[in-house]
Amino acid sequence: MHPDPGSARPSHNIAMWGAPGSGKTTLLASLSIALMRRRGPWKIIGADDPSAEFLEEKSLTLSRGEFPQATLDMESYRWVLVGEPKAPERRRGRLFGGPPKAAPAPRVGISLLDPPGGLYGDRGSVSATDQKELLDNLVQSRGIVFLFDPIREFDNGDAFDYLYRALVQLAKQILAGDDHGDGKLPHSLAVCITKFDDRRVLQTAERDGLLTVDPDDPHGFPRVEPEDAARLFHRLCEVSRSGNADLVVNALDQYFREDRIRFFVTSSIGFYLDPERNVFDARDFQNMVPNVTGNQQGLKAGASKFRIRGRVHPINVMEPMVWLGEQFYNSQPNNGTI
Amino acid sequence: MTVPREVPLPTALADATEKLDGTGRVVVVELGAGGITTYRLDRDDVGFLRCRGRNVPWPVLLGGRTSWDSGDAEGERAVLRAAGDLSGAVVFFVCPLPDGSPTDTAIAWLRKARPEARIYTADAVVVADLIRAAMANDPLRWPYDLVLLRAHPDGRLELTAEQLFPFGARRGKLVRRELRCEPSDAKGVAFAVVSWQDRDPVLVSIQAARVPAGRHELTAELRRPGLVRMSIRGVPELTEDERDWAELVSAVPLRLASPSGPMHLICAVETCGAPAKVEERLGRIRQMITTLSSELPDRLDVSLVAYGAHSYDARDPDPPIDVAAWTASPVRALESLRRLEDAGADARGYPDAARLEDMLAEVDRRLGSAATGRTALLTVGERPPHPPRVESEILPCPARHDWSQLLRRLENRPGMTLGAICDRPGERAGRAWSRLGGGAPAHLEAVDVRTLAARMGLRRPPDQLIPFPLTVD
Numbered sequence A: 001m002h003p004d005p006g007s008a009r010p011s012h013n014i015a016m017w018g019a020p021g022s023g024k025t026t027l028l029a030s031l032s033i034a035l036m037r038r039r040g041p042w043k044i045i046g047a048d049d050p051s052a053e054f055l056e057e058k059s060l061t062l063s064r065g066e067f068p069q070a071t072l073d074m075e076s077y078r079w080v081l082v083g084e085p086k087a088p089e090r091r092r093g094r095l096f097g098g099p100p101k102a103a104p105a106p107r108v109g110i111s112l113l114d115p116p117g118g119l120y121g122d123r124g125s126v127s128a129t130d131q132k133e134l135l136d137n138l139v140q141s142r143g144i145v146f147l148f149d150p151i152r153e154f155d156n157g158d159a160f161d162y163l164y165r166a167l168v169q170l171a172k173q174i175l176a177g178d179d180h181g182d183g184k185l186p187h188s189l190a191v192c193i194t195k196f197d198d199r200r201v202l203q204t205a206e207r208d209g210l211l212t213v214d215p216d217d218p219h220g221f222p223r224v225e226p227e228d229a230a231r232l233f234h235r236l237c238e239v240s241r242s243g244n245a246d247l248v249v250n251a252l253d254q255y256f257r258e259d260r261i262r263f264f265v266t267s268s269i270g271f272y273l274d275p276e277r278n279v280f281d282a283r284d285f286q287n288m289v290p291n292v293t294g295n296q297q298g299l300k301a302g303a304s305k306f307r308i309r310g311r312v313h314p315i316n317v318m319e320p321m322v323w324l325g326e327q328f329y330n331s332q333p334n335n336g337t338i
Numbered sequence B: 001m002t003v004p005r006e007v008p009l010p011t012a013l014a015d016a017t018e019k020l021d022g023t024g025r026v027v028v029v030e031l032g033a034g035g036i037t038t039y040r041l042d043r044d045d046v047g048f049l050r051c052r053g054r055n056v057p058w059p060v061l062l063g064g065r066t067s068w069d070s071g072d073a074e075g076e077r078a079v080l081r082a083a084g085d086l087s088g089a090v091v092f093f094v095c096p097l098p099d100g101s102p103t104d105t106a107i108a109w110l111r112k113a114r115p116e117a118r119i120y121t122a123d124a125v126v127v128a129d130l131i132r133a134a135m136a137n138d139p140l141r142w143p144y145d146l147v148l149l150r151a152h153p154d155g156r157l158e159l160t161a162e163q164l165f166p167f168g169a170r171r172g173k174l175v176r177r178e179l180r181c182e183p184s185d186a187k188g189v190a191f192a193v194v195s196w197q198d199r200d201p202v203l204v205s206i207q208a209a210r211v212p213a214g215r216h217e218l219t220a221e222l223r224r225p226g227l228v229r230m231s232i233r234g235v236p237e238l239t240e241d242e243r244d245w246a247e248l249v250s251a252v253p254l255r256l257a258s259p260s261g262p263m264h265l266i267c268a269v270e271t272c273g274a275p276a277k278v279e280e281r282l283g284r285i286r287q288m289i290t291t292l293s294s295e296l297p298d299r300l301d302v303s304l305v306a307y308g309a310h311s312y313d314a315r316d317p318d319p320p321i322d323v324a325a326w327t328a329s330p331v332r333a334l335e336s337l338r339r340l341e342d343a344g345a346d347a348r349g350y351p352d353a354a355r356l357e358d359m360l361a362e363v364d365r366r367l368g369s370a371a372t373g374r375t376a377l378l379t380v381g382e383r384p385p386h387p388p389r390v391e392s393e394i395l396p397c398p399a400r401h402d403w404s405q406l407l408r409r410l411e412n413r414p415g416m417t418l419g420a421i422c423d424r425p426g427e428r429a430g431r432a433w434s435r436l437g438g439g440a441p442a443h444l445e446a447v448d449v450r451t452l453a454a455r456m457g458l459r460r461p462p463d464q465l466i467p468f469p470l471t472v473d
């Protein structure tokens, strides 16, 4: 990474983690759309040109209805989350001088790694150096966004392997010489259940009575309350092929401090809305359209088998980043610019 | 000797037999040259008049003598025995003019036993002929019906009976009736006449003839109760059928596989997917239309409906379902088919399903709620329909059409037959295609259009034979 003399130089890495096709790149692409749509205290800006370009380009692609191509090389992006400036504050002993100065806006730098998902598995094709680089990045990062792909878990039941394999290696590297710690990793972990818009995910949540609707939401989208997200995660593990829900929970408990794990139920593309009615319709909400049938004729290698049907309405894609940013920010002794 | 003669014997006898009910009897005791002959008439349980006769010659009665005195108790008993049981019967005595022979003594004894009985002197009448005439002239106590099959619009066959002769009809009554015959086996078509006892049919007669398939006029004449003579112009005489009722009835197929009357063939074709497949599908439809139009000249209407894939793209809204022809002549339909062949396959749109449900909605809408005649829907394609709401990976139909419900409506439509040709073989064709195929769709690669047409009841399978005549409505 290049040294950046700028004041907004991100000093904290957030590493993304997830099986191939779990939706990492799409999540990043939907981030800026989410930030544009949502009025909140945080903004996201690119810390360098390629990162700014990425935000713009990928979100445009997504708005056009296309999914990003599968990631082939490790990409890293550096962004800054900029919060709302704090209200002016009187300082003691300041008898002279001008009017009280506004406190600077909180800034959280994030350096995001978007690796090809293949790196996390034990694929023969993946080089040892790439795996090493990834692990180094995980070691250096303070926050991890783990994308748990329930669709993959439904179909293959191996989404958990991707978490576990890397966790073990990470723990080996960090905790090896650490005798006095509590035996837990120093990272904050945002577990993102992706593809909430998918029928099977939504129905699992529905069956468990985990769906609510925000009365202020003009679209009436179903949602899972943050405190229920962990339950949905457990349920999804239980109904999966491998059914190793216990393992997942144990692994997470084993390696992370309880207050440093949080679950998010996310969807990068969100639910389909009929452009005329513009409210969620439980009879017709699927927002993905297959491009081609199984044989994939006429598809470029790496291109998605799906396109997005209607407008993109990202769900909970920004919240994990903001939560991680806040974690870093709050852990700073003088939380101004980090 | 006074002989009451208000009415002549034939009239009195006919009057008495006609009034006979199920329990009464008419007894005619004839004292003639041949001895005493007794005719006992009553009705059987179907209302038929029947007659039993008994004759005792004079020598037997006289037991070797040549005459009786009126006080001969033994002779009186023998005469009364010969007359039989007269209680409760309407009794007629028929005798020659008095001439002093044993007849006079016998009649005196009989009159003593039944003083109210009418006595006729019958020089010129043959009592047996009178009774035969009375029986033949007896009016029908129950109507006589001809057994026919009614073909429902969907081909279902139902046994039914249509009246030939009403209650009260008498001999000589002639009726003509239009009917239709289907090909039959070597024993021919059975013309069964039934009468009714209360609600139950009672077989009167079954006659058969080899009748060529087609419309015919049957002439039926009531010769007497129990005997109907039937004839069909151009057909050799009808003869007694040796088959029994159960045998005949079990030979009736459930469905008539041959179209009666006009037929509306609706061909629906999926025009999305691989060009070669689309071409083949259209080719099958061409074959079907060509085959049927030659087999059902002037009786075939053809509709042609093409459907593709949903776009799920707001910039490219779905066009209406393409109704290339609706109740057109086969020639016109084949022209429209040419247009579809020229247009070829549409590669765009949703890849895993097709607008089958929109097609069904359009066909259902066009058929309307009024009854239509025989209609066949032949669907040719591959992909499943879209569900009406989220239910699988397949996106719901934007118009929320419910294929299953629409199909049920079509299935329940009187006169409707379903058939399908699917690119995928049976088991892999899926639920919707099984139903579209009326159980199982034919496989595109293997289908024999003639066999399929026969299975759908659009043409006759070569082996279907119908043992009864059919109604013409």
Ligand SMILES: Nc1nc2c(ncn2[C@@H]2O[C@H](COP(=O)(O)OP(=O)(O)OP(=O)(O)O)[C@@H](O)[C@H]2O)c(=O)[nH]1
Binding pocket: A018, A019, A020, A021, A022, A023, A024, A025, A026, A027, A067, A068, A069, A070, A071, A072, A115, A116, A117, A118, A194, A195, A196, A197, A198, A266, A267, A268, A269, A270, A288, A304, A305, A306
């Ligand atoms: N239903 C649904 N599917 C999604 C979503 N995001 C991504 N996908 C699907 O997942 C596929 C892979 O998404 P990517 O973002 O390329 O996944 P990735 O983790 O970056 O994959 P690699 O780069 O191969 O590691 C997409 O092509 C979509 O088909 C989502 O929010 N909802």
Ligand SMILES: [Mg+2]
Binding pocket: A024, A025, A026, A069, A070, A071, A114, A115, A116, A117
């Ligand atoms: Mg990627």
